[in-house]
Amino acid sequence: MNIQLLNQNISDAKSDISLVYLTAELLKKNKNKKALKLAGFSATQDSICFLHNKNTLVCGVDSFESDDIRSVSAVAIKALNKTNYKSANVNIDDKNLIFALVEGFVLGGYTYDVYKSKKEKTALKEISLIYTKDDYKSAIKLFSDAVIVADATCFTRDIVNTTPEDLNPVTFADLAKKLAKENKLGCKILDEKGLKKENCTSMLAVGRASRHESQLIHLTYKPKNPKKIISLIGKGLTYDSGGLSLKPGASMVTMKMDKAGACAVLGIIKAASEMKLDVEIHAFVGAVENMIGGDAYKPDDVLVSRSGKTIEVRNTDAEGRLVLADVLDFAQDKVKADYMFDFATLTGACLVAVGQYTTGVMGHSSRLKHSVGKAATASGELTASLPFNKHLKKQIKSEIADICNISNKPYGGAITAGLFLDAFIKEENKEKWLHFDIAGSAYTESPWDVNVYGGTGASVRFMSNFLKNI
Ligand code: BES
Ligand code: ZN
Ligand code: ZN
Numbered sequence: 001m002n003i004q005l006l007n008q009n010i011s012d013a014k015s016d017i018s019l020v021y022l023t024a025e026l027l028k029k030n031k032n033k034k035a036l037k038l039a040g041f042s043a044t045q046d047s048i049c050f051l052h053n054k055n056t057l058v059c060g061v062d063s064f065e066s067d068d069i070r071s072v073s074a075v076a077i078k079a080l081n082k083t084n085y086k087s088a089n090v091n092i093d094d095k096n097l098i099f100a101l102v103e104g105f106v107l108g109g110y111t112y113d114v115y116k117s118k119k120e121k122t123a124l125k126e127i128s129l130i131y132t133k134d135d136y137k138s139a140i141k142l143f144s145d146a147v148i149v150a151d152a153t154c155f156t157r158d159i160v161n162t163t164p165e166d167l168n169p170v171t172f173a174d175l176a177k178k179l180a181k182e183n184k185l186g187c188k189i190l191d192e193k194g195l196k197k198e199n200c201t202s203m204l205a206v207g208r209a210s211r212h213e214s215q216l217i218h219l220t221y222k223p224k225n226p227k228k229i230i231s232l233i234g235k236g237l238t239y240d241s242g243g244l245s246l247k248p249g250a251s252m253v254t255m256k257m258d259k260a261g262a263c264a265v266l267g268i269i270k271a272a273s274e275m276k277l278d279v280e281i282h283a284f285v286g287a288v289e290n291m292i293g294g295d296a297y298k299p300d301d302v303l304v305s306r307s308g309k310t311i312e313v314r315n316t317d318a319e320g321r322l323v324l325a326d327v328l329d330f331a332q333d334k335v336k337a338d339y340m341f342d343f344a345t346l347t348g349a350c351l352v353a354v355g356q357y358t359t360g361v362m363g364h365s366s367r368l369k370h371s372v373g374k375a376a377t378a379s380g381e382l383t384a385s386l387p388f389n390k391h392l393k394k395q396i397k398s399e400i401a402d403i404c405n406i407s408n409k410p411y412g413g414a415i416t417a418g419l420f421l422d423a424f425i426k427e428e429n430k431e432k433w434l435h436f437d438i439a440g441s442a443y444t445e446s447p448w449d450v451n452v453y454g455g456t457g458a459s460v461r462f463m464s465n466f467l468k469n470i
Helices: 024-029 033-038 066-080 095-108 136-161 169-182 192-197 201-207 255-274 320-334 348-354 366-379 390-394 413-422 427-432 460-468
Strands: 002-007 017-022 048-051 056-060 087-092 126-131 186-190 215-221 229-240 280-290 302-304 310-312 339-344 359-363 383-385 433-437
Touching: 002 095, 002 136, 017 024, 017 066, 024 033, 033 048, 048 066, 056 066, 066 095, 087 095, 095 126, 095 136, 126 136, 136 255, 136 460, 169 186, 169 215, 169 229, 169 255, 169 280, 186 192, 192 201, 201 280, 201 302, 201 320, 215 255, 215 320, 229 255, 229 320, 255 280, 255 339, 255 460, 280 320, 320 339, 320 413, 339 427, 348 359, 348 413, 359 366, 359 413, 366 383, 366 433, 366 460, 390 413, 413 433, 427 433
Parallel strands: 002 126, 017 056, 017 087, 087 126, 229 280, 229 339, 339 433, 359 383
Antiparallel strands: 048 056, 186 215, 215 280, 302 310, 359 433
16 A cells, blocks of 8 residues: 655545544534434544545544544554555644554554465555645655654564564574665674674573574664764564473464564664664664573573673573673674663563553663653653662572572562663663563554554654654
């Protein structure tokens, strides 16, 4: 489906159907209120009603705020995709709604059919946003950024949705190389030989029982005179079976999504480079598969991480932090960044703490947490801050090594995982770093908001927005 922004002058280009957004208040004055009432439509949020004889699709909203427009647009596009209308349009006079509309249509209309032998076809070929004000130039810039961010979110979803057989650490590295070539990014990849040279022993231990070699991917977007330098670090577990601390069958299903942090990082650097942002971005991905076998790492092992810190392994299912420990250390050595953000489907405990829709945010800088939180709210993504404290920190002490990979108490698991990562952040970077636990927000098996079954592309929208306004 093609999406375009037209201005007033060419708006007489006709579409098969027009979308009209109504609140309950506006419904009272609408010329079609009788027909709509007969159809049982009362303009509640996310309700829609076709008036086929008027070539109109009426969409109910609580308000004209972005969140409400975005959400009902996702409902509308799904319904339109089931009809035989070939083109649709919507009139807008507020350019601040361009992002919400584009995201609603592109993200809500997303489908992933790579593994279906019969692909469903939709008649809808084109959707036009008709901007009725004069400042078309600034509107078109907003529109093109919105399309870039929405497409990057779909790109991230596509990778998350790819099966672990098709997307393993090696094919992940190939995909990163392809992105680098297409978007003119720098690209360095370390295979297991390179990882050994870099002393990434902790990361290597996690991938040891896999038949795919672990890979550390480093992509760079370097504009002229960048305002800031940012490092993005992603957990890229292409499959998390739990290792010898094997996951129960039901919890193992969906663990292809354990690479979502890494997929988000690629989506963000893709969006930033296409929007030509004036910030330098480094994306680091630890691509590893956590499997079982005679060569598997074990509970009771002690690993020497790249930083020199020793880690007692008590559970091989707490593997993401072991990979990130080395990738975070590597990233800090290679790049002196102004900000450092990691993205990881790190803990089931994060879902318990904040629910499955929200990204958990952890770090030391209240200011940074606040500005990222603001960017997230504006982008329509949900985040919540989970506070560190010294008592929880004691729970990851080890009797035999410098730190333990699991907590000795069952509560606060998202935070103790964040505190584990904190142990690998150098003193000078403490205030520059944030950790995002996207275990809940990155994947869904029931649709919500603009998200459909599968990967959601969590973090791409809010981080692109943060980087844009830095
Ligand atoms: N990849 C999982 C976390 C996860 C759980 C992501 C559910 C998405 C949905 C992670 O590697 C893991 O298994 N964590 C353990 C940690 C525990 C062993 C301390 C968990 O959350 O149970
Ligand atoms: Zn795990
Ligand atoms: Zn995991």
